Amino acid sequence: MSNEPAVEPRWLSDEEQFAWQCYLHATTLLEDHLDRQLQRDAGMPHVYYGLLVQLSRAPRRRMRMTELAQNAKITRSRLSHAIARLEKNGWVRRENCPSDKRGQNAYLTDEGMRMLEKAAPGHVAAVRAAIFDRLSPEQVGHLAEICQVMTEGLQPQGADLPWLR
Amino acid sequence: MSNEPAVEPRWLSDEEQFAWQCYLHATTLLEDHLDRQLQRDAGMPHVYYGLLVQLSRAPRRRMRMTELAQNAKITRSRLSHAIARLEKNGWVRRENCPSDKRGQNAYLTDEGMRMLEKAAPGHVAAVRAAIFDRLSPEQVGHLAEICQVMTEGLQPQGADLPWLR
Protein backbone atom coordinates (compact mmCIF):
# COMPACT_ATOMS: atom_id res chain seq x y z
CA MET A 1 0.00 0.00 0.00
CA SER A 2 2.96 2.33 0.12
CA ASN A 3 2.46 4.79 -2.66
CA GLU A 4 5.27 6.94 -1.30
CA PRO A 5 8.64 6.21 -2.81
CA ALA A 6 10.22 6.90 0.57
CA VAL A 7 13.16 8.70 -1.00
CA GLU A 8 15.17 10.78 1.37
CA PRO A 9 14.48 14.33 0.22
CA ARG A 10 17.53 16.28 -0.89
CA TRP A 11 17.67 19.10 1.62
CA LEU A 12 19.40 22.35 0.88
CA SER A 13 23.11 22.64 1.54
CA ASP A 14 24.27 25.28 3.97
CA GLU A 15 25.14 27.61 1.12
CA GLU A 16 21.77 27.09 -0.49
CA GLN A 17 19.96 27.50 2.78
CA PHE A 18 21.78 30.74 3.37
CA ALA A 19 21.12 32.05 -0.12
CA TRP A 20 17.46 31.15 0.20
CA GLN A 21 17.17 33.03 3.47
CA CYS A 22 18.85 36.06 1.93
CA TYR A 23 16.60 35.90 -1.07
CA LEU A 24 13.44 35.76 0.98
CA HIS A 25 14.52 38.63 3.18
CA ALA A 26 15.63 40.86 0.36
CA THR A 27 12.63 40.28 -1.87
CA THR A 28 10.01 40.76 0.82
CA LEU A 29 11.74 43.85 2.13
CA LEU A 30 12.03 45.36 -1.32
CA GLU A 31 8.46 44.56 -2.28
CA ASP A 32 7.34 46.13 0.95
CA HIS A 33 9.51 49.17 0.53
CA LEU A 34 8.34 49.90 -2.99
CA ASP A 35 4.73 49.31 -2.07
CA ARG A 36 5.01 51.89 0.66
CA GLN A 37 6.89 54.36 -1.47
CA LEU A 38 4.30 54.21 -4.21
CA GLN A 39 1.36 54.16 -1.86
CA ARG A 40 2.71 57.32 -0.31
CA ASP A 41 3.75 59.13 -3.49
CA ALA A 42 1.24 57.85 -6.01
CA GLY A 43 -1.60 56.39 -4.01
CA MET A 44 -1.32 52.86 -5.32
CA PRO A 45 0.54 49.62 -4.72
CA HIS A 46 3.47 48.55 -6.84
CA VAL A 47 1.51 46.13 -8.98
CA TYR A 48 -0.91 48.86 -10.05
CA TYR A 49 1.92 51.17 -10.92
CA GLY A 50 3.41 48.42 -13.05
CA LEU A 51 0.16 48.21 -14.99
CA LEU A 52 0.28 51.91 -15.79
CA VAL A 53 3.87 51.58 -16.94
CA GLN A 54 2.97 48.71 -19.25
CA LEU A 55 0.14 50.70 -20.74
CA SER A 56 2.31 53.77 -21.21
CA ARG A 57 4.77 51.74 -23.26
CA ALA A 58 2.15 50.05 -25.42
CA PRO A 59 1.21 51.37 -28.85
CA ARG A 60 -1.51 53.98 -28.50
CA ARG A 61 -1.21 53.42 -24.75
CA ARG A 62 -3.68 50.55 -24.88
CA MET A 63 -3.55 46.82 -24.47
CA ARG A 64 -5.83 43.81 -24.35
CA MET A 65 -6.68 42.70 -20.85
CA THR A 66 -5.23 39.23 -21.18
CA GLU A 67 -1.99 40.49 -22.67
CA LEU A 68 -1.63 43.00 -19.90
CA ALA A 69 -2.28 40.34 -17.29
CA GLN A 70 0.33 38.06 -18.83
CA ASN A 71 2.96 40.78 -19.01
CA ALA A 72 2.34 41.72 -15.42
CA LYS A 73 2.28 38.05 -14.35
CA ILE A 74 -1.08 38.35 -12.64
CA THR A 75 -4.40 36.60 -13.17
CA ARG A 76 -7.08 38.11 -15.34
CA SER A 77 -9.33 38.25 -12.34
CA ARG A 78 -6.88 40.28 -10.37
CA LEU A 79 -6.42 42.55 -13.33
CA SER A 80 -10.15 43.12 -13.61
CA HIS A 81 -10.29 44.37 -10.04
CA ALA A 82 -7.18 46.45 -10.47
CA ILE A 83 -8.39 48.16 -13.64
CA ALA A 84 -11.71 48.83 -11.96
CA ARG A 85 -9.89 50.67 -9.22
CA LEU A 86 -7.67 52.57 -11.63
CA GLU A 87 -10.76 53.57 -13.59
CA LYS A 88 -12.20 55.10 -10.45
CA ASN A 89 -9.05 57.18 -10.19
CA GLY A 90 -9.53 58.30 -13.77
CA TRP A 91 -6.15 56.96 -14.84
CA VAL A 92 -7.36 54.14 -17.04
CA ARG A 93 -10.43 53.61 -19.17
CA ARG A 94 -11.83 50.54 -20.96
CA GLU A 95 -13.03 50.16 -24.50
CA ASN A 96 -14.38 47.27 -26.52
CA CYS A 97 -11.97 45.50 -28.77
CA PRO A 98 -13.00 46.06 -32.38
CA SER A 99 -11.79 42.72 -33.69
CA ASP A 100 -12.95 40.41 -30.91
CA LYS A 101 -16.27 41.13 -29.31
CA ARG A 102 -15.26 39.28 -26.16
CA GLY A 103 -12.25 41.49 -25.73
CA GLN A 104 -11.58 44.67 -23.85
CA ASN A 105 -8.76 47.14 -24.17
CA ALA A 106 -7.51 49.08 -21.23
CA TYR A 107 -5.96 52.41 -22.10
CA LEU A 108 -4.06 55.00 -20.14
CA THR A 109 -5.84 58.35 -19.99
CA ASP A 110 -4.02 61.67 -20.30
CA GLU A 111 -4.61 62.16 -16.63
CA GLY A 112 -3.07 58.75 -15.95
CA MET A 113 -0.08 59.66 -18.12
CA ARG A 114 0.46 62.88 -16.21
CA MET A 115 0.29 61.09 -12.88
CA LEU A 116 2.77 58.54 -14.14
CA GLU A 117 5.19 61.21 -15.27
CA LYS A 118 4.93 62.82 -11.91
CA ALA A 119 5.50 59.61 -9.98
CA ALA A 120 8.18 58.04 -12.14
CA PRO A 121 11.24 59.98 -10.97
CA GLY A 122 10.61 59.20 -7.33
CA HIS A 123 10.03 55.57 -8.07
CA VAL A 124 13.16 55.22 -10.18
CA ALA A 125 15.09 56.90 -7.41
CA ALA A 126 13.73 54.38 -4.91
CA VAL A 127 14.67 51.46 -7.13
CA ARG A 128 18.12 52.91 -7.68
CA ALA A 129 18.68 53.51 -4.02
CA ALA A 130 17.61 50.00 -3.14
CA ILE A 131 19.43 48.12 -5.90
CA PHE A 132 21.33 49.66 -8.74
CA ASP A 133 23.29 52.22 -6.82
CA ARG A 134 24.43 49.46 -4.50
CA LEU A 135 25.45 46.79 -7.01
CA SER A 136 28.46 46.67 -9.29
CA PRO A 137 27.80 46.36 -13.01
CA GLU A 138 28.92 42.74 -12.80
CA GLN A 139 26.42 42.08 -10.07
CA VAL A 140 23.68 43.63 -12.15
CA GLY A 141 24.62 41.26 -14.91
CA HIS A 142 24.61 38.28 -12.58
CA LEU A 143 21.24 39.29 -11.22
CA ALA A 144 19.74 39.43 -14.69
CA GLU A 145 21.17 36.03 -15.60
CA ILE A 146 19.97 34.41 -12.42
CA CYS A 147 16.50 35.80 -12.80
CA GLN A 148 16.34 34.70 -16.40
CA VAL A 149 17.19 31.16 -15.40
CA MET A 150 14.53 31.23 -12.70
CA THR A 151 11.92 32.56 -15.08
CA GLU A 152 12.69 29.86 -17.60
CA GLY A 153 12.06 27.24 -15.00
CA LEU A 154 8.82 28.76 -13.86
CA GLN A 155 7.44 29.71 -17.21
CA PRO A 156 9.01 27.46 -19.80
CA GLN A 157 8.80 29.18 -23.14
CA GLY A 158 6.04 27.50 -25.03
CA ALA A 159 4.09 26.97 -21.83
CA ASP A 160 1.10 28.27 -23.72
CA LEU A 161 1.97 26.05 -26.66
CA PRO A 162 2.10 22.66 -24.97
CA TRP A 163 1.89 20.79 -28.27
CA LEU A 164 5.35 22.03 -29.14
CA ARG A 165 7.02 20.34 -26.24
CA MET B 1 7.40 78.87 -5.41
CA SER B 2 9.26 76.01 -7.04
CA ASN B 3 10.10 73.64 -4.26
CA GLU B 4 11.16 71.04 -6.81
CA PRO B 5 14.87 71.08 -7.58
CA ALA B 6 14.04 70.22 -11.21
CA VAL B 7 16.91 67.77 -11.45
CA GLU B 8 16.73 65.46 -14.38
CA PRO B 9 16.12 62.07 -12.78
CA ARG B 10 18.76 59.46 -13.47
CA TRP B 11 16.83 56.85 -15.41
CA LEU B 12 17.93 53.26 -15.55
CA SER B 13 20.42 52.21 -18.18
CA ASP B 14 19.37 49.55 -20.65
CA GLU B 15 21.19 46.90 -18.65
CA GLU B 16 19.57 48.04 -15.45
CA GLN B 17 16.17 48.25 -17.06
CA PHE B 18 16.59 44.74 -18.35
CA ALA B 19 17.76 43.37 -15.03
CA TRP B 20 14.87 45.05 -13.26
CA GLN B 21 12.38 43.53 -15.64
CA CYS B 22 13.92 40.10 -15.13
CA TYR B 23 13.90 40.54 -11.41
CA LEU B 24 10.25 41.50 -11.28
CA HIS B 25 9.21 38.62 -13.49
CA ALA B 26 11.23 36.03 -11.67
CA THR B 27 10.25 37.07 -8.17
CA THR B 28 6.54 37.37 -8.84
CA LEU B 29 6.46 34.08 -10.70
CA LEU B 30 8.33 32.30 -7.92
CA GLU B 31 6.23 33.78 -5.16
CA ASP B 32 3.16 32.72 -7.05
CA HIS B 33 4.46 29.27 -7.74
CA LEU B 34 5.38 28.57 -4.14
CA ASP B 35 2.12 29.98 -2.87
CA ARG B 36 0.21 27.60 -5.10
CA GLN B 37 2.41 24.66 -4.26
CA LEU B 38 1.93 25.15 -0.55
CA GLN B 39 -1.73 25.99 -0.81
CA ARG B 40 -2.22 22.73 -2.64
CA ASP B 41 0.02 20.51 -0.53
CA ALA B 42 -0.26 22.11 2.89
CA GLY B 43 -3.35 24.29 2.77
CA MET B 44 -1.62 27.57 3.48
CA PRO B 45 0.23 30.38 1.74
CA HIS B 46 3.99 30.63 1.72
CA VAL B 47 4.19 33.26 4.44
CA TYR B 48 2.28 31.06 6.87
CA TYR B 49 4.52 28.13 6.11
CA GLY B 50 7.50 30.32 6.85
CA LEU B 51 6.08 31.07 10.26
CA LEU B 52 5.82 27.37 11.09
CA VAL B 53 9.40 26.87 9.94
CA GLN B 54 10.62 29.68 12.16
CA LEU B 55 8.81 28.22 15.14
CA SER B 56 10.12 24.73 14.45
CA ARG B 57 13.67 26.04 14.61
CA ALA B 58 13.20 28.07 17.78
CA PRO B 59 14.13 26.72 21.21
CA ARG B 60 11.20 24.79 22.63
CA ARG B 61 9.42 25.54 19.34
CA ARG B 62 8.16 28.84 20.67
CA MET B 63 8.83 32.49 20.05
CA ARG B 64 7.62 35.92 21.05
CA MET B 65 5.16 37.46 18.63
CA THR B 66 7.26 40.50 17.85
CA GLU B 67 10.41 38.48 17.28
CA LEU B 68 8.56 36.15 14.96
CA ALA B 69 7.14 39.07 13.03
CA GLN B 70 10.57 40.63 12.66
CA ASN B 71 12.17 37.42 11.46
CA ALA B 72 9.42 36.89 8.93
CA LYS B 73 9.56 40.56 7.87
CA ILE B 74 5.87 41.10 8.40
CA THR B 75 3.90 43.48 10.60
CA ARG B 76 2.69 42.46 14.03
CA SER B 77 -0.84 42.98 12.83
CA ARG B 78 -0.44 40.58 9.98
CA LEU B 79 1.13 38.08 12.31
CA SER B 80 -1.80 38.31 14.70
CA HIS B 81 -4.20 37.34 11.95
CA ALA B 82 -1.92 34.64 10.66
CA ILE B 83 -1.45 33.02 14.05
CA ALA B 84 -5.20 33.18 14.63
CA ARG B 85 -5.71 31.22 11.46
CA LEU B 86 -2.99 28.71 12.27
CA GLU B 87 -4.53 28.23 15.69
CA LYS B 88 -7.81 27.28 14.05
CA ASN B 89 -5.89 24.61 12.16
CA GLY B 90 -4.47 23.35 15.42
CA TRP B 91 -0.89 23.88 14.27
CA VAL B 92 0.00 26.70 16.61
CA ARG B 93 -1.09 27.71 20.08
CA ARG B 94 -0.54 30.85 22.13
CA GLU B 95 0.61 31.22 25.70
CA ASN B 96 1.29 34.15 27.97
CA CYS B 97 4.87 35.20 28.33
CA PRO B 98 5.98 34.55 31.91
CA SER B 99 8.39 37.44 32.14
CA ASP B 100 6.43 40.18 30.39
CA LYS B 101 2.73 40.34 30.99
CA ARG B 102 2.17 42.16 27.72
CA GLY B 103 3.84 39.42 25.78
CA GLN B 104 2.61 36.32 24.03
CA ASN B 105 4.47 33.29 22.82
CA ALA B 106 3.36 31.35 19.80
CA TYR B 107 4.36 27.72 19.83
CA LEU B 108 4.20 24.95 17.31
CA THR B 109 1.99 22.06 18.42
CA ASP B 110 2.90 18.43 17.84
CA GLU B 111 0.24 18.35 15.21
CA GLY B 112 1.80 21.38 13.57
CA MET B 113 5.20 19.72 13.68
CA ARG B 114 3.84 16.62 12.01
CA MET B 115 2.20 18.63 9.26
CA LEU B 116 5.43 20.51 8.72
CA GLU B 117 7.43 17.30 8.44
CA LYS B 118 4.94 16.03 5.94
CA ALA B 119 4.99 19.19 3.84
CA ALA B 120 8.68 20.01 3.96
CA PRO B 121 10.02 17.55 1.39
CA GLY B 122 7.62 18.70 -1.28
CA HIS B 123 8.38 22.31 -0.58
CA VAL B 124 12.12 21.84 -0.66
CA ALA B 125 11.71 19.98 -3.92
CA ALA B 126 9.77 22.90 -5.35
CA VAL B 127 12.41 25.39 -4.26
CA ARG B 128 15.15 23.21 -5.70
CA ALA B 129 13.37 22.75 -8.97
CA ALA B 130 12.79 26.47 -9.29
CA ILE B 131 16.20 27.70 -8.22
CA PHE B 132 18.99 25.60 -6.86
CA ASP B 133 18.90 22.80 -9.39
CA ARG B 134 19.07 25.41 -12.12
CA LEU B 135 21.88 27.61 -10.83
CA SER B 136 25.59 26.93 -10.70
CA PRO B 137 27.28 27.09 -7.28
CA GLU B 138 28.84 30.40 -8.34
CA GLN B 139 25.45 31.78 -9.19
CA VAL B 140 24.11 30.71 -5.84
CA GLY B 141 26.96 32.63 -4.26
CA HIS B 142 26.27 35.69 -6.37
CA LEU B 143 22.59 35.54 -5.49
CA ALA B 144 23.34 35.49 -1.80
CA GLU B 145 25.75 38.43 -2.10
CA ILE B 146 23.33 40.49 -4.14
CA CYS B 147 20.50 39.85 -1.75
CA GLN B 148 22.67 40.70 1.20
CA VAL B 149 23.53 44.04 -0.35
CA MET B 150 19.89 44.74 -1.02
CA THR B 151 18.88 43.84 2.50
CA GLU B 152 21.52 46.13 3.94
CA GLY B 153 20.10 49.01 2.00
CA LEU B 154 16.56 48.30 3.02
CA GLN B 155 17.18 47.43 6.61
CA PRO B 156 20.42 49.12 7.66
CA GLN B 157 21.84 47.29 10.62
CA GLY B 158 21.13 49.40 13.61
CA ALA B 159 17.83 50.50 12.11
CA ASP B 160 16.36 49.83 15.51
CA LEU B 161 19.27 51.62 17.15
CA PRO B 162 19.06 54.99 15.40
CA TRP B 163 21.24 56.70 17.95
CA LEU B 164 24.21 54.70 16.78
CA ARG B 165 24.12 56.09 13.28
Next chain:
DNA sequence: CCGACGTTGTTAAAATTTAAATAACTCTCC
Protein backbone atom coordinates in the same frame (compact mmCIF):
# COMPACT_ATOMS: atom_id res chain seq x y z
C1' DC C 1 5.05 56.66 43.86
C1' DC C 2 3.51 59.09 39.62
C1' DG C 3 3.10 60.45 35.09
C1' DA C 4 4.89 60.62 30.46
C1' DC C 5 6.30 57.84 26.97
C1' DG C 6 7.44 53.70 24.50
C1' DT C 7 6.32 48.68 23.74
C1' DT C 8 3.36 44.58 22.90
C1' DG C 9 -0.26 42.53 20.82
C1' DT C 10 -4.99 42.85 19.26
C1' DT C 11 -8.99 44.53 16.75
C1' DA C 12 -12.14 46.90 13.40
C1' DA C 13 -12.64 48.55 8.96
C1' DA C 14 -11.10 49.14 4.41
C1' DA C 15 -8.49 47.51 0.51
C1' DT C 16 -6.64 43.93 -2.02
C1' DT C 17 -6.11 39.18 -3.63
C1' DT C 18 -7.65 34.57 -4.63
C1' DA C 19 -10.82 30.87 -6.09
C1' DA C 20 -14.72 29.45 -8.28
C1' DA C 21 -18.56 30.25 -11.14
C1' DT C 22 -20.59 32.53 -15.01
C1' DA C 23 -21.76 34.98 -19.36
C1' DA C 24 -20.55 36.01 -23.84
C1' DC C 25 -18.03 35.06 -27.61
C1' DT C 26 -14.77 32.46 -31.15
C1' DC C 27 -13.04 28.54 -33.43
C1' DT C 28 -12.89 23.88 -35.22
C1' DC C 29 -14.72 19.98 -37.03
C1' DC C 30 -18.20 17.38 -38.89
Next chain:
DNA sequence: GGAGAGTTATTTAAATTTTAACAACGTCGG
Protein backbone atom coordinates in the same frame (compact mmCIF):
# COMPACT_ATOMS: atom_id res chain seq x y z
C1' DG D 1 -24.91 25.46 -40.02
C1' DG D 2 -24.27 24.14 -35.53
C1' DA D 3 -22.57 21.39 -31.52
C1' DG D 4 -18.76 21.20 -28.60
C1' DA D 5 -14.59 22.95 -26.81
C1' DG D 6 -11.78 26.68 -25.66
C1' DT D 7 -11.12 31.82 -24.81
C1' DT D 8 -12.07 36.38 -22.71
C1' DA D 9 -13.44 39.07 -19.12
C1' DT D 10 -16.22 39.74 -15.23
C1' DT D 11 -18.52 38.79 -10.88
C1' DT D 12 -19.27 36.86 -6.32
C1' DA D 13 -17.66 35.20 -2.11
C1' DA D 14 -14.03 34.05 0.85
C1' DA D 15 -9.39 34.78 2.45
C1' DT D 16 -5.70 37.70 3.26
C1' DT D 17 -3.37 42.13 4.01
C1' DT D 18 -3.13 46.89 5.35
C1' DT D 19 -4.10 50.91 8.11
C1' DA D 20 -5.35 53.11 12.05
C1' DA D 21 -6.76 52.95 16.57
C1' DC D 22 -6.70 50.87 20.97
C1' DA D 23 -5.90 48.56 25.63
C1' DA D 24 -2.62 46.88 28.64
C1' DC D 25 1.74 46.74 30.38
C1' DG D 26 6.75 48.28 31.21
C1' DT D 27 10.37 51.82 31.94
C1' DC D 28 12.40 55.89 33.24
C1' DG D 29 12.89 60.29 35.45
C1' DG D 30 11.43 63.29 38.85
